[in-house]
Amino acid sequence: MAKMNMLQAINNALDIAMGEDDTTLCFGEDVGHFGGVFRATNGLQDKYGKLRCFNTPLVEQGIIGFANGLAAQGSRPIAEIQFADYIFPAFDQIVNEAAKFRYRSGNEFDVGKLTIRAPYGGGIAGGLYHSQSPEAYFAHTPGLKVVIPRNPYQAKGLLLASIRDDNPVIFFEPKRLYRASTGEVPIEDYQLPIGKAEVLQAGSDITLLAWGAQMEVLQKAADLAANDGISCEVIDLRSILPWDIETIANSVVKTGRLLVTQEAPLTAGFASEIAATIQQECFLHLESPVERVCGLDTPYPLALEKEYVSDHLKIYEAIKRSINY
Amino acid sequence: MSSELYNDGPVVHKPTFIDGTSIEIPELKILKQDGSTYEGAELPDMDETLALKVYKTLAFHRVLDERMVASQRQGRLSFYMAALGEEAASVGGAAGLKPQDMIMSQYREQGALMFRGFSLENFMNQMFSNEKDLGKGRQMPIHYGSSELNYMTISSPLGTQIPQATGYAYGQKLQGLDEVTLCYFGEGAASEGDFHAGLNMAAVQEAPVIFFCRNNGYAISTPSDEQFRGNGIASRGVGYGIKTLRIDGNDILAVIKATQIARKYALKENAPVLIEAMSYRLGAHSTSDDPSGYRTREEEAKWQANDPILRMKNWLLAQNWWDEEQEKALFEKLREKILAAVKVSEKISKPHIDTLITDVYDVPSIQLKAQLEQVKVHVNKYPEAYPFTAGKF
Ligand SMILES: Cc1ncc(C[n+]2csc(CCOP(=O)(O)OP(=O)(O)O)c2C)c(N)n1
Ligand SMILES: [Mg+2]
Numbered sequence: 001m002a003k004m005n006m007l008q009a010i011n012n013a014l015d016i017a018m019g020e021d022d023t024t025l026c027f028g029e030d031v032g033h034f035g036g037v038f039r040a041t042n043g044l045q046d047k048y049g050k051l052r053c054f055n056t057p058l059v060e061q062g063i064i065g066f067a068n069g070l071a072a073q074g075s076r077p078i079a080e081i082q083f084a085d086y087i088f089p090a091f092d093q094i095v096n097e098a099a100k101f102r103y104r105s106g107n108e109f110d111v112g113k114l115t116i117r118a119p120y121g122g123g124i125a126g127g128l129y130h131s132q133s134p135e136a137y138f139a140h141t142p143g144l145k146v147v148i149p150r151n152p153y154q155a156k157g158l159l160l161a162s163i164r165d166d167n168p169v170i171f172f173e174p175k176r177l178y179r180a181s182t183g184e185v186p187i188e189d190y191q192l193p194i195g196k197a198e199v200l201q202a203g204s205d206i207t208l209l210a211w212g213a214q215m216e217v218l219q220k221a222a223d224l225a226a227n228d229g230i231s232c233e234v235i236d237l238r239s240i241l242p243w244d245i246e247t248i249a250n251s252v253v254k255t256g257r258l259l260v261t262q263e264a265p266l267t268a269g270f271a272s273e274i275a276a277t278i279q280q281e282c283f284l285h286l287e288s289p290v291e292r293v294c295g296l297d298t299p300y301p302l303a304l305e306k307e308y309v310s311d312h313l314k315i316y317e318a319i320k321r322s323i324n325y
Numbered sequence: 326m327s328s329e330l331y332n333d334g335p336v337v338h339k340p341t342f343i344d345g346t347s348i349e350i351p352e353l354k355i356l357k358q359d360g361s362t363y364e365g366a367e368l369p370d371m372d373e374t375l376a377l378k379v380y381k382t383l384a385f386h387r388v389l390d391e392r393m394v395a396s397q398r399q400g401r402l403s404f405y406m407a408a409l410g411e412e413a414a415s416v417g418g419a420a421g422l423k424p425q426d427m428i429m430s431q432y433r434e435q436g437a438l439m440f441r442g443f444s445l446e447n448f449m450n451q452m453f454s455n456e457k458d459l460g461k462g463r464q465m466p467i468h469y470g471s472s473e474l475n476y477m478t479i480s481s482p483l484g485t486q487i488p489q490a491t492g493y494a495y496g497q498k499l500q501g502l503d504e505v506t507l508c509y510f511g512e513g514a515a516s517e518g519d520f521h522a523g524l525n526m527a528a529v530q531e532a533p534v535i536f537f538c539r540n541n542g543y544a545i546s547t548p549s550d551e552q553f554r555g556n557g558i559a560s561r562g563v564g565y566g567i568k569t570l571r572i573d574g575n576d577i578l579a580v581i582k583a584t585q586i587a588r589k590y591a592l593k594e595n596a597p598v599l600i601e602a603m604s605y606r607l608g609a610h611s612t613s614d615d616p617s618g619y620r621t622r623e624e625e626a627k628w629q630a631n632d633p634i635l636r637m638k639n640w641l642l643a644q645n646w647w648d649e650e651q652e653k654a655l656f657e658k659l660r661e662k663i664l665a666a667v668k669v670s671e672k673i674s675k676p677h678i679d680t681l682i683t684d685v686y687d688v689p690s691i692q693l694k695a696q697l698e699q700v701k702v703h704v705n706k707y708p709e710a711y712p713f714t715a716g717k718f
Binding site for chain 1: 403404454455461462463464465468480481482483513514516517518519544545546547551552553613614618619675676678680681682685690692693696697700703704706707710711713714
């Protein structure tokens with residue numbers, strides 16, 4: 001075990017992946033010599049050489065198109081998009097190409113070895129182009145997997161699983177926690193399962209569900225509610241696609257209430273998908289409507305970020321609303 | 326399809342490569358570092374008044390950058406991007422245009438906006454995201470914009486303004502206006518797909534747009550030899566069938582001359598022009614960056630000797646349009662004014678809570694109004710958690 005922040009844990013996972021397989025590559029804008037603008041790939045070029053860890057030209061559609069080609073050829077590309085906000089020039093290569101490669105060829109070809117890493121999320125005074133949480137766009141795309149870790153331990157285990165998974169995976173990293181979140185992380189290799197939620201705190205009155213950076217906020221709200229004698233079951237979804245319906249449904253059957261929170265805007269966010277599925281799975285067990293605590297249906301603001309975000313106080317209020325319904 | 330489009334070379338009977346090195350690209354230089362001009366150089370159309378306006382704008386730019394980088398270090402400002410060493414590209418570009426021409430920038434071209442007269446207060450209010458910011462406190466510092474000054478609001482996603490500039494210019498042409506659009510971008514952003522889309526469409530649709538590439542050698546940490554392998558960005562203009570000029574970007578006279586010529590040509594011929602201005606990003610990419618991780622002091626020192634502002638000063642001195650006393654007074658006054666403006670702007674309130682939902686659409690939807698009401702109720706319940714807006718609506 002070693003104490004690591006999330007960047008170190010990610011760097012460590014990339015190091016293990018590159019060390020075990022000569023066909024694994026890490027590339028993207030500023031990823032090579034400099035080690036990425038957040039330094040997630042620090043030292044990898046020195047260790048594995050310029051052919052396997054390098055800067056690309058500044059072109060996201062090129063980065064993912066190139067990665068698709070590499071993956072189809074049998075290499076294992078780990079492509080970095082500098083900010084999730086800048087993933088959209090690559091939308092076609094992800095949504096129409098990576099996601100459909102296997103299906104359209106009848107499994108003659110696939111890009112299952114592809115992993116895309118991108119820092120996402122707000123809370124860094126980044127305004128509308130350095131704060132977005134675009135997971136729902138990709139969750140709407142069959143053929144992709146979407147994974148989001150909450151802390152260094154999760155980041156390493158889930159990233160290694162994503163790299164080795166035989167499907168294209170988008171790995172969104174909560175950049176607000178890159179250095180802020182630290183914890184004990186095993187030095188050795190391990191994997192955490194994709195598609196499996198984790199119950200962090202057992203409770204009996206309400207199920208609280210989130211992913212990524214929002215887990216910290218959720219826990220804070222759960223602690224506030226605990227002072228009022230409300231017992232919260234806190235769950236980290238970890239994987240948006242596929243998602244663990246069973247764990248969530250079992251919890252809601254027990255508690256009778258569900259609150260989902262996300263950073264992204266309310267309308268057509270992934271929380272909506274969860275609400276729809278759970279009302280179907282658990283209709284007769286629900287004591288109150290599923291609460292969604294999300295960003296407003298606006299672009300991500302700058303000066304009024306505090307007012308916009310789904311913070312612990314808004315979640316706390318929603319917990320009480322649900323309990324007192 | 327007409328074959329006159331092609332300027333065919335000789336017919337050959339064994340495979341004969343052409344390569345990038347077969348294209349030689351001249352670089353326009355007018356002004357030497359010592360303030361003298363090259364023999365036979367064609368000077369831009371510029372009188373003493375314009376020259377002094379350009380110089381004062383350059384000085385303002387230099388001091389503003391210096392003060393704002395310092396303010397960021399002091400924790401007063403969240404973020405800043407300076408243009409140290411490449412101010413001539415933006416100031417000179419604007420100086421070669423007419424005020425009615427649209428400018429679409431990347432982000433390091435605040436000099437063009439300064440030249441157009443964006444006030445110090447406007448700069449400050451944007452950087453401090455306060456209620457007087459024209460952009461309503463929604464974008465990170467330096468994402469300026471002004472419809473009054475024909476300066477399109479900056480967007481962080483790179484390259485997006487390039488095809489937009491083509492469309493904007495096409496509209497100007499269609500309406501028969503005495504206007505062009507000038508589009509700035511970095512040599513890094515020129516790798517984006519939007520660059521290809523914008524230039525190719527401009528050539529085909531015959532749009533009066535000036536593409537102005539600031540080739541400053543770096544895109545954050547990525548040096549240009551890891552960005553592209555051709556002969557700079559200029560060689561691409563040739564491929565698109567676009568009239569192309571390469572210029573010394575630290576030579577203010579060359580920048581103004583090239584922009585003036587490009588404007589004339591674009592308007593007269595209804596055709597795009599590409600200018601590649603060679604320069605160097607002397608400072609960090611932004612206040613979040615530290616270049617010592619990817620380049621040497623020696624490399625930086627080489628370019629420090631090419632300071633575009635000092636070069637223009639030397640020229641003004643040689644014209645007897647400027648003296649050292651004026652120089653000293655100007656810089657002192659600028660420092661004072663800017664410092665005072667920081668102190669005012671940082672104290673101005675943040676935008677009103679209602680601006681959370683305005684401008685998403687022309688009018689806020691019923692759902693958005695309901696969401697805003699919920700936020701207001703919540704802020705009233707926990708006023709201490711939302712100090713910018715609590716008690717202000
Ligand atoms: C689509 C997109 N991808 C990545 C970024 C992150 N980014 C911001 S500036 C920059 C480098 C741009 O370099 P260049 O175009 O040469 O301009 P310079 O900074 O040198 O003025 C990068 C990669 C972005 N803003 N937009
Ligand atoms: Mg550059």
